[in-house]
Amino acid sequence: MTTIAIDILGGxxxxxxxxxxxxxxxxxxxxFKAILVGVRQDVEHLxxxxxxxxxxYVECDDVISMTDHATDALKRKNSSAYIAIDLVxxxxxxxxxxxxxxxxxxxLATLRIGRIKGVTRPAIATxxxxxxxxxxxxxxxxxxxxxxxxxxxxxxxxxxYAKDVLGIEEPLVGLxxxxxxESKGNETTKEAFGLCEKIPSFVxxxxxxxxxxxxxxxxxxxxxVGNIMxxxxxxxxxxxxxxxxxxxxxSLVSITGAVLMRKVFKNLKLKVDYAEYGGAPLLGxxxxxxIAHGKSNAKxxxxxxxxxxxxxxxxxxxxIENKLQKYKGK
Amino acid sequence: MTTIAIDILGGxxxxxxxxxxxxxxxxxxxxFKAILVGVRQDVEHLxxxxxxxxxxYVECDDVISMTDHATDALKRKNSSAYIAIDLVxxxxxxxxxxxxxxxxxxxLATLRIGRIKGVTRPAIATxxxxxxxxxxxxxxxxxxxxxxxxxxxxxxxxxxYAKDVLGIEEPLVGLxxxxxxESKGNETTKEAFGLCEKIPSFVxxxxxxxxxxxxxxxxxxxxxVGNIMxxxxxxxxxxxxxxxxxxxxxSLVSITGAVLMRKVFKNLKLKVDYAEYGGAPLLGxxxxxxIAHGKSNAKxxxxxxxxxxxxxxxxxxxxIENKLQKYKGK
Numbered sequence: 165m166t167t168i169a170i171d172i173l174g175g176x177x178x179x180x181x182x183x184x185x186x187x188x189x190x191x192x193x194x195x196f197k198a199i200l201v202g203v204r205q206d207v208e209h210l211x212x213x214x215x216x217x218x219x220x221y222v223e224c225d226d227v228i229s230m231t232d233h234a235t236d237a238l239k240r241k242n243s244s245a246y247i248a249i250d251l252v253x254x255x256x257x258x259x260x261x262x263x264x265x266x267x268x269x270x271x272l273a274t275l276r277i278g279r280i281k282g283v284t285r286p287a288i289a290t291x292x293x294x295x296x297x298x299x300x301x302x303x304x305x306x307x308x309x310x311x312x313x314x315x316x317x318x319x320x321x322x323x324x325y326a327k328d329v330l331g332i333e334e335p336l337v338g339l340x341x342x343x344x345x346e347s348k349g350n351e352t353t354k355e356a357f358g359l360c361e362k363i364p365s366f367v368x369x370x371x372x373x374x375x376x377x378x379x380x381x382x383x384x385x386x387x388x389v390g391n392i393m394x395x396x397x398x399x400x401x402x403x404x405x406x407x408x409x410x411x412x413x414x415s416l417v418s419i420t421g422a423v424l425m426r427k428v429f430k431n432l433k434l435k436v437d438y439a440e441y442g443g444a445p446l447l448g449x450x451x452x453x454x455i456a457h458g459k460s461n462a463k464x465x466x467x468x469x470x471x472x473x474x475x476x477x478x479x480x481x482x483x484i485e486n487k488l489q490k491y492k493g494k
Numbered sequence: 495m496t497t498i499a500i501d502i503l504g505g506x507x508x509x510x511x512x513x514x515x516x517x518x519x520x521x522x523x524x525x526f527k528a529i530l531v532g533v534r535q536d537v538e539h540l541x542x543x544x545x546x547x548x549x550x551y552v553e554c555d556d557v558i559s560m561t562d563h564a565t566d567a568l569k570r571k572n573s574s575a576y577i578a579i580d581l582v583x584x585x586x587x588x589x590x591x592x593x594x595x596x597x598x599x600x601x602l603a604t605l606r607i608g609r610i611k612g613v614t615r616p617a618i619a620t621x622x623x624x625x626x627x628x629x630x631x632x633x634x635x636x637x638x639x640x641x642x643x644x645x646x647x648x649x650x651x652x653x654x655y656a657k658d659v660l661g662i663e664e665p666l667v668g669l670x671x672x673x674x675x676e677s678k679g680n681e682t683t684k685e686a687f688g689l690c691e692k693i694p695s696f697v698x699x700x701x702x703x704x705x706x707x708x709x710x711x712x713x714x715x716x717x718x719v720g721n722i723m724x725x726x727x728x729x730x731x732x733x734x735x736x737x738x739x740x741x742x743x744x745s746l747v748s749i750t751g752a753v754l755m756r757k758v759f760k761n762l763k764l765k766v767d768y769a770e771y772g773g774a775p776l777l778g779x780x781x782x783x784x785i786a787h788g789k790s791n792a793k794x795x796x797x798x799x800x801x802x803x804x805x806x807x808x809x810x811x812x813x814i815e816n817k818l819q820k821y822k823g824k
Contacts, residue, residue, distance in 0.1 A: 293733075294733070295733050295736055295737070305672065308672055308678075308679065308680040309680045309681050340722060341718075341722075342635065342638055342717065342718050342721035342722060343721070348638075349638065349718070350638040350639045350716075350718045351639050353718075371721075371722070371725045372721070372722045372723065372724065372725025372726035372727070372728070372729055373725045373726070373728055373729035373732070374729070375726060375729055376726075376729040376730060376732075376733040377729060377732075377733070385722075386680075387672065388671075388672050388679070388680045388683075388719075389718075389719060389722055391672035391673070391701075391702070392670060392671075392672060392701070392702045392715075392719055392722070392723055393702065393722055393723070393726050394702065395701045395702025395703045396702035396703070396705060396706075396723050396726045396727055396730075397702070397726055397727075397729075397730045398702070398703055399702055399703035399704070399705055399706040399707060399727075400706060400726075400727045400730040400731055400734075401730055401734060402703070402706075402707075403623075403624070403625050403706040403707070404730075404731060404734050404735075405734075406625055407625070
């Protein structure tokens with residue numbers, strides 16, 4: 165039985181969608197409990213009677229807001245993120261889920277729960293939709309300045325997550341660069357290329373287009389590039405969807421068009437909707453930490469909870485430690 | 495009267511679309527001549543009789559292919575790119591257009607034509623479609639490792655191009671980063687932020703989403719990030735278009751849907767079609783150099799020729815020199 169500590173105060177929309185997501189998850193899966201960190205009376209009525217014995221509470225009303233600095237998180241000992249992370253540190257919970265300040269979650273997890281042996285820097289991984297399925301991209305925000313060794317560790321951690329949690333037998337790993345040839349890249353990625361060649365399923369450099377065409381399962385970059393890549397993808401998707409809608413409105417005998425398109429957009433949404441993939445796992449810390457989007461709806465939280473359970477029930481952290489030891493011993 | 499040296503051997507589809515593009519441009523504009531560098535007999539019949547006195551030829555059958563190294567370009571003195579660049583260097587032509595090896599064009603232009611005084615590194619700028627118009631992004635490939643001063647110079651050059659060539663009165667300049675706050679960025683962009691604050695219309699950090707939403711007119715990044723951003727945008731656009739078509743085929747009583755959608759896609763294409771914007775200007779060299787996409791069709795070449803004329807008839811290079819002197823004197 166996995167126990168998940170959930171920060172119900174983080175998140176742009178308050179506690180409601182978070183608890184609603186938990187309830188959706190409980191309906192589907194029986195093998196976990198939750199400790200909710202937040203204001204009990206605000207959410208207790210949202211929990212169905214049959215689930216009440218799987219839910220406990222830690223009262224808390226301080227939340228690290230999006231405008232706070234991540235570096236202040238360590239001093240905010242009564243905040244929901246701090247308390248939820250500490251439940252994991254103390255062994256009362258196995259995993260952590262939050263839709264709050266991602267930098268705060270990251271700092272707290274790294275400094276309070278601690279890094280896996282051999283990991284220099286934890287990384288945030290995110291699942292991107294591709295034309296044929298999904299790909300895992302890391303880092304997407306935690307580390308803006310990376311050296312070659314950081315990127316190499318991200319490659320190892322990403323590959324193990326793809327294998328142990330996503331169930332891909334031999335995940336292909338690519339290094340995000342400005343061209344496919346080995347000669348492409350900036351100084352750091354060129355050096356990382358050399359290190360990654362030790363990994364048997366390393367496919368070499370990949371380009372921005374490869375993130376979405378299913379060329380490989382794991383895509384490695386620093387957090388600066390990862391963030392820009394992610395936001396660019398969002399921007400293009402929004403622009404195209406906007407243009408299509410504009411054009412449809414302008415050019416079609418509208419009813420017919422609108423009805424026809426609704427189905428297309430619904431299908432499309434299934435593929436590009438981030439809620440579908442839940443949150444972003446923080447890889448490299450000693451316990452499962454899932455960072456959900458601030459705007460997460462109930463479905464996204466449900467999927468983040470499922471991720472937390474999957475990570476918790478996998479051997480990912482042991483495997484990361486062993487693999488890094490093996491490669492670094494070489 | 496502007497004279498443009500055109501490398502008609504570079505380009506994935508051979509000389510035909512390039513010369514066809516030139517003819518389209520000549521139909522529209524009377525104020526330029528062209529010197530074609532390539533195999534005369536392959537293309538002479540494509541030039542309408544009334545334009546023959548505006549076209550001259552330099553025979554050449556060597557081309558720097560996409561698999562060649564840019565660094566070899568200087569030794570390939572009989573290649574079409576080398577000869578066309580030299581026509582500009584010798585003053586026989588005012589501007590250069592090529593759909594060939596972009597790295598080769600860049601090296602040749604930088605080393606043979608030379609940099610504008612005060613410019614440390616020339617940069618390739620590209621025009622991106624936004625929901626409300628266009629934005630200029632630089633660098634997109636020339637310089638993978640940049641320091642803060644390089645980024646600052648790109649900001650100045652981009653702003654002057656937007657003003658002098660695109661006709662934007664007071665172009666807004668943004669620095670591509672992983673968040674809007676001044677505290678965001680990697681070490682280099684944080685330092686560049688400080689330098690760019692001298693520019694009156696500097697809006698600060700912008701994110702990947704801002705490239706397409708019209709937040710600013712000029713977006714500055716290094717060539718590594720620029721390339722990944724560009725390819726990501728392409729990848730997402732292709733994936734979404736693919737998904738839409740797949741879904742349409744699957745779900746619609748197809749004839750109706752297809753007819754309705756054709757119009758939408760046509761409108762959409764106008765907005766996202768790179769051909770619409772011609773080529774990418776190389777900023778910071780002493781003469782107008784327009785680098786067109788290897789897959790350029792006639793329309794793209796026509797627009798690249800128009801760009802070459804516009805740059806040629808502007809004061810951009812003088813303005814860049816003066817502005818850099820002014821800022822660096824401070």
